[in-house]
Amino acid sequence: MSKKKQKIKALKAEVKRLRRALEAPKGPLVSPLAPAAFPELPIVPGVRFATAAAGVKYAGRTDVMLAELAPGTAVAGVFTRSATRSANVLDCQAKIGSAPDAGAAIIVNSGNSNAFTGAAGDASVAAICDAVAQGLALPVDRVFTASTGVIGQRLPHDRITAKVTELVDALHPDGVAQAAAAIMTTDTFAKGAKATADIAGTPVQVVGIAKGSGMIAPDMATMLVYIFTDAAIAQPTLQAMLARLTDRTFNAITVDSDTSTSDSLMLAATGVAEHAMIDDLTIPEAAAFEAALHTVMHDLALQVVRDGEGATKLVEVQVTGAASEADARKVASAIANSPLVKTAIAGEDPNWGRIVMAVGKSGAVADRDTLTIRFGDIVVAEKGWVSPEYTEEAGAAYMKNDQITVAVDLGVGAARDTMWTCDLTYRYVEINADYRS
Amino acid sequence: MSKKKQKIKALKAEVKRLRRALEAPKGPLVSPLAPAAFPELPIVPGVRFATAAAGVKYAGRTDVMLAELAPGTAVAGVFTRSATRSANVLDCQAKIGSAPDAGAAIIVNSGNSNAFTGAAGDASVAAICDAVAQGLALPVDRVFTASTGVIGQRLPHDRITAKVTELVDALHPDGVAQAAAAIMTTDTFAKGAKATADIAGTPVQVVGIAKGSGMIAPDMATMLVYIFTDAAIAQPTLQAMLARLTDRTFNAITVDSDTSTSDSLMLAATGVAEHAMIDDLTIPEAAAFEAALHTVMHDLALQVVRDGEGATKLVEVQVTGAASEADARKVASAIANSPLVKTAIAGEDPNWGRIVMAVGKSGAVADRDTLTIRFGDIVVAEKGWVSPEYTEEAGAAYMKNDQITVAVDLGVGAARDTMWTCDLTYRYVEINADYRS
Incomplete structure (x- = not known):
C-alpha cells in the first residue's frame, strides 16, 4: 500500500472514530430504552x-x-x-x-x-x-x-x-x-x-x-x-x-x-x-x-x-452466594455505581476485570477463588481466573445487547440481591455539564 | 494538486473540525494539569x-x-x-x-x-x-x-x-x-x-x-x-x-x-x-x-x-465545621466522588445546588440553615439560601480556572477535612469505554 493510501486509510479511521464519539452527545429526544407507548391505565375508584x-x-x-x-x-x-x-x-x-x-x-x-x-x-x-x-x-x-x-x-x-x-x-x-x-x-x-x-x-x-x-x-x-x-x-x-x-x-x-x-x-x-x-x-x-x-x-x-440520562443500555446486576443480605447489596451497588463498569458497558467492552475490582472494593466478604462472574449465561470467570471456555468474542457479542445482565456469585453464603442501573455515556457528561446553561 | 492530496487535505480538515467539536475527547498526549517538568531528584544514600x-x-x-x-x-x-x-x-x-x-x-x-x-x-x-x-x-x-x-x-x-x-x-x-x-x-x-x-x-x-x-x-x-x-x-x-x-x-x-x-x-x-x-x-x-x-x-x-483520566481541572474540596472528623470526610468524599458535581465542573457551571445535594446525601450531620458554600473566596450560599451578594457571573468566571476550590462549612462543629479530585469529562468516558480495545 502506498504511503498516501495508508495516510488516507488512517485519516478515514480517525474520522469514523470521531464521528462515533460525536454521535452520542447529540442524543435522542426520547431514551432508546423507553417503552413503546404510555400504558392504558384504568380508573381507580376514589x-x-x-x-x-x-x-x-x-x-x-x-x-x-x-x-x-x-x-x-x-x-x-x-x-x-x-x-x-x-x-x-x-x-x-x-x-x-x-x-x-x-x-x-x-x-x-x-x-x-x-x-x-x-x-x-x-x-x-x-x-x-x-x-x-x-x-x-x-x-x-x-x-x-x-x-x-x-x-x-x-x-x-x-x-x-x-x-x-x-x-x-x-x-x-x-x-x-x-x-x-x-x-x-x-x-x-x-x-x-x-x-x-x-x-x-x-x-x-x-x-x-x-x-x-x-x-x-x-x-x-x-x-x-x-x-x-x-x-x-x-x-x-x-x-x-x-x-x-x-x-x-x-x-x-x-x-x-x-x-x-x-x-x-x-x-x-x-x-x-x-x-x-x-x-x-x-x-x-x-x-x-x-x-x-x-x-x-x-x-x-x-x-x-x-430514562437514565444518556442511557443506551439497561443493566441488571445479580448477586448471589453472599455471606449476608447487606453484603449482597454492597457488592451489587459497588458494581451498579462504578463509573468504570458503566463506561465499559457503554463501550460494549466485556471488561470483567472491572467487576472483580468492584467486588473487591465493596467491603463485602469475598474470596477470589470462589467468585464466579457471568455476562448473561456466559461464564466469564471462575475459580480465581478467567473461565477456560470463555472467549472475548462471545463476551463482546453479548455486550451489544441493549439489556445486559451481570451476575456475580460470591460462593461464600446464600444471600442474594438484584439492582438495576444503566451505562455511562458521553451523553451523560454532556447533559450534566450543560444542564443549567 | 493530485486527487489523493486533495483527499488527504479534505480528510485532515474533517478531522480538525471533528476534534474541535469534541475538544476534550481527542485529548492531549500529556495532561493539561501536568507539572512543567519532572523534578531534579537527589541521590538517596543507600x-x-x-x-x-x-x-x-x-x-x-x-x-x-x-x-x-x-x-x-x-x-x-x-x-x-x-x-x-x-x-x-x-x-x-x-x-x-x-x-x-x-x-x-x-x-x-x-x-x-x-x-x-x-x-x-x-x-x-x-x-x-x-x-x-x-x-x-x-x-x-x-x-x-x-x-x-x-x-x-x-x-x-x-x-x-x-x-x-x-x-x-x-x-x-x-x-x-x-x-x-x-x-x-x-x-x-x-x-x-x-x-x-x-x-x-x-x-x-x-x-x-x-x-x-x-x-x-x-x-x-x-x-x-x-x-x-x-x-x-x-x-x-x-x-x-x-x-x-x-x-x-x-x-x-x-x-x-x-x-x-x-x-x-x-x-x-x-x-x-x-x-x-x-x-x-x-x-x-x-x-x-x-x-x-x-x-x-x-x-x-x-x-x-x-493525571486523572480526561482531567482538565484540579478540584480541592475543603470541609470545615463538621460534627466529627468522620463526618467531614463523608461530606468531602460525597462531593469529590459525585459525577454530577464533577460534570458540572467540567462544564464550568457553578452549580452549587449539586454541592447541597452531595452534603445531604453524605449521611453526615448537616443543617440547611447553617451551611455555607464557597467557590474559592466567593460566598455562594449561606443561611439556607443563595447568598445575597452572589452572582452567577462571578461564579461562572471562577469556574474557568483550572484549579478550583469548593469549600463547605457545615456550621455544626469544629472538625475539618480536605480531599482532591478532578472533573469528569467526555475524555474520561472515551478512555474507559475503549480502554482495552
Missing part, C-alpha cells in the same frame, strides 16, 4: 385528577397536577433521608398517618424544586397547602405537596395557588396520564404502570406514575412516584408494605438515589373497593395486594432507569 | 536503581524497575484493602516488618497486574522473588514486588526473571527518574517529588515516585508509590507515620482509591544518614522527618489527580 399550566418555569405545557382522594383514603409514604431535604418533604413526613376521614389531596409542581430556599420555602408549602385545603374543604394536614425542578430559586407559589380553583373544577377520574405528563422535568417519556389484584374475589386496581429526572446519581428531585389503589388497607399495613417493597425496587435502582433532597414515593389506598379491610401483613389478601403493588413499583423503577 | 525493557507487554520502552536497599533499611507499607487484592500485595503484606539486617529490594513491572490470575499468580510472585533474592544475595522475605497493567492475564514472569542479572549489574544510585518512567502504564507523565529534613543538624533526603493509572475511580493497579530516604527510623515508627499521612494524602484523593486490587505504597528508610535512630513518634526529630515525608506524599498524591 381518585380524581386535574392538571394545569401554571407557568412555574416552563411555557406551553402543564406543570401542576392535583389528585383528590376520597374520604377514608389511607396514605403511606417513603421519602429521602437527605439531611438537606426540601420543605415539601419535611411537611409530608409530618402529615403521613394523619386521620383519613376527610379524604386527602396531593399537589405536585414541576419546574422548581423549592429546595434550599430557606424560610421562603416553608412559606410556599404552607400557601399551597392552605389553598388546596380551602378549595377541597380538607384539613390542611391532609394536603401533601411535592416540587421538582431547579433548586435554590424561590418558588413562585402564587402562580400555583392562582390555579387551584381551576384545578378543583377540572377534577375527573380519568386524568392519570395527564398527571404523569405534568410532573415531568428532564424526563424523555412519561411513566405509568398498572396491576390488578384479586382480594378474596374483589378485583382492585393499582395504578402508578413516576417522574425520574433521568439522573443516574442523586440530585435534587431525582424521583417522584405516586401510586393509587381502591383497595381498603389500614395505614400502618400500607406503610409497612411500601417500605419493604421500596428496598427491592426504588432503592435498588441506585444506592444513592435514596438520599436526594426531594425523593418522594406516596401510596394512596382509597378503600372504595368492597372487601374487608386489610390490616394484617400476614393474611393472604395482604400478599395478593402486595404482589400487585410490587409489579407496579418494579415496572416504574425500571422505567426510571430506562 | 538506594540504587536499575531499569530494563523486559517486554512484559509494551515494546520499545522500559517496563521493570529494581531498587536495591542497603542493609538495615526499614521498610513500611500501606496496601489496598480490596478483598480481591493481587498475589503481589498479599506477599508484600506478609513480608513487611521482616528483619532488616540483610537489606531489601523492590521490583516492579508494568504491562500486567498479575491480578485475578489464580494460583499461577502466586507462582509468578515466587519466581520473581527467588530470582531477585539470588541475584542480590538477599533472604526471599526481603524482596517486595508489584505488578501493574492489564488484569486476568497470566504474567509472563520468565521475561522478568531473565532480566534480573542485567538489572543487578546496572544498579546505580542515580536512576530514580528512569524508575519512575518504567512503572508508568496509562500515565501521561512520570511522577516524582522530593523534600529535605533536618534531623538534629543532619540533612536527610526524602524522594518519591508514583504511578497513577489515571483512573478517577478505583480499578486494578490504580496507584503505586515508592518513597526512599536515608533517615534512620525504626520500622514501627516508620509504619505509623506512613499510615497516618496516607489518610491525609493518598486516601484523600478519592475515597475509593484505597481499595483497588494492587494499590501499594512503600517507604524505605536506609538509615545511612548519621543521626540517632528515630524510634519515637513524639520526639522533634520524628516531627521534622514527618513534615518532609508529608510534603513528598502530598505532592505525589496531587500529581496522581492531575
